Every structure is written in C-alpha cells, then in structure tokens.
Amino acid sequence: MKKIVLLFLAIFCLVVASEAKTTVTTTTLKATKNKPDLVVSDLKVIPAKIQPNKVIVVYQLKNIGVSNNQKTNVQLQLLDEQGNVIDTRTVNQIDLGAPKGSATFSVRDKKRYTIKATADYNNFIRETDETNNSRNLSFGVGIKL
Numbered sequence: 001m002k003k004i005v006l007l008f009l010a011i012f013c014l015v016v017a018s019e020a021k022t023t024v025t026t027t028t029l030k031a032t033k034n035k036p037d038l039v040v041s042d043l044k045v046i047p048a049k050i051q052p053n054k055v056i057v058v059y060q061l062k063n064i065g066v067s068n069n070q071k072t073n074v075q076l077q078l079l080d081e082q083g084n085v086i087d088t089r090t091v092n093q094i095d096l097g098a099p100k101g102s103a104t105f106s107v108r109d110k111k112r113y114t115i116k117a118t119a120d121y122n123n124f125i126r127e128t129d130e131t132n133n134s135r136n137l138s139f140g141v142g143i144k145l
Contacts, residue, residue: 061074
C-alpha cells in the first residue's frame, strides 16, 4: 500500500510541475507579444550639393512589433574614426504614420565617418527587443572606404 501511495504522489508531482512550467511559458510569451519593437529600417547619407562640407542623413523608422505606438524619437550621431561623437541631432515626437526624416551634418575633414541612428534612444517605450534600436552607416568624405 505504501508503494502505491508513493507512486501516486510521484506521478502527481510530475503532472503539477509540468503544468506549472507550461503556464509560466505561456504567460511569458503573452507578455512580450503585445509590445512594439522599433527599428531604424533605412539609413542613407547623401552629399549636400549646394552646401560643400555637409551631408544629409535620411532615416526611416519602423515598428516590427505587434502593438502600435503613435509617437517616438530618434537620435542621430556623427562619429569619427575612433567612435567619438562629433555632433548629435535629436528629433522628438516622430509620428510612426510618417516615420521618415532627415538631418544635415557638417563634415570638414577628408576621412571616414559613421552615422549612428537610434530609435527610442532614451528607452521611453517598452519594447519586445530593446537591443535592435540602432543602425550604423559608415561613409567616407574625400576618401575611398
């Protein structure tokens, strides 16, 4: 009789543990599905023909998550070859219905530069993935890459 009771308790504990594990997994998945996920979907650097020593940075943001966010922000940084920030532009209250924009940067020296664009740079919006908000683009001024 003792063996039957112990066998029953062992099976019961396995079933309860299995159900608890499934419930936790399902709850976790539901919690992350309803969030936005903002990314920089496109980034271009165009020489400003009218203004020498300037470049125009064109960016586009996209929400690849499930939930909609109507407004966000973007930060554009001009970096030198060592990764030091030379200049920064911040655009707030970007409407995701029209998520394209641009900014102009001065580039005086002939060298390699990098533009770093970061959507939701201040992490104001809780997203599914907070690690995919930035995109970098390197370009050369007066040099070949």
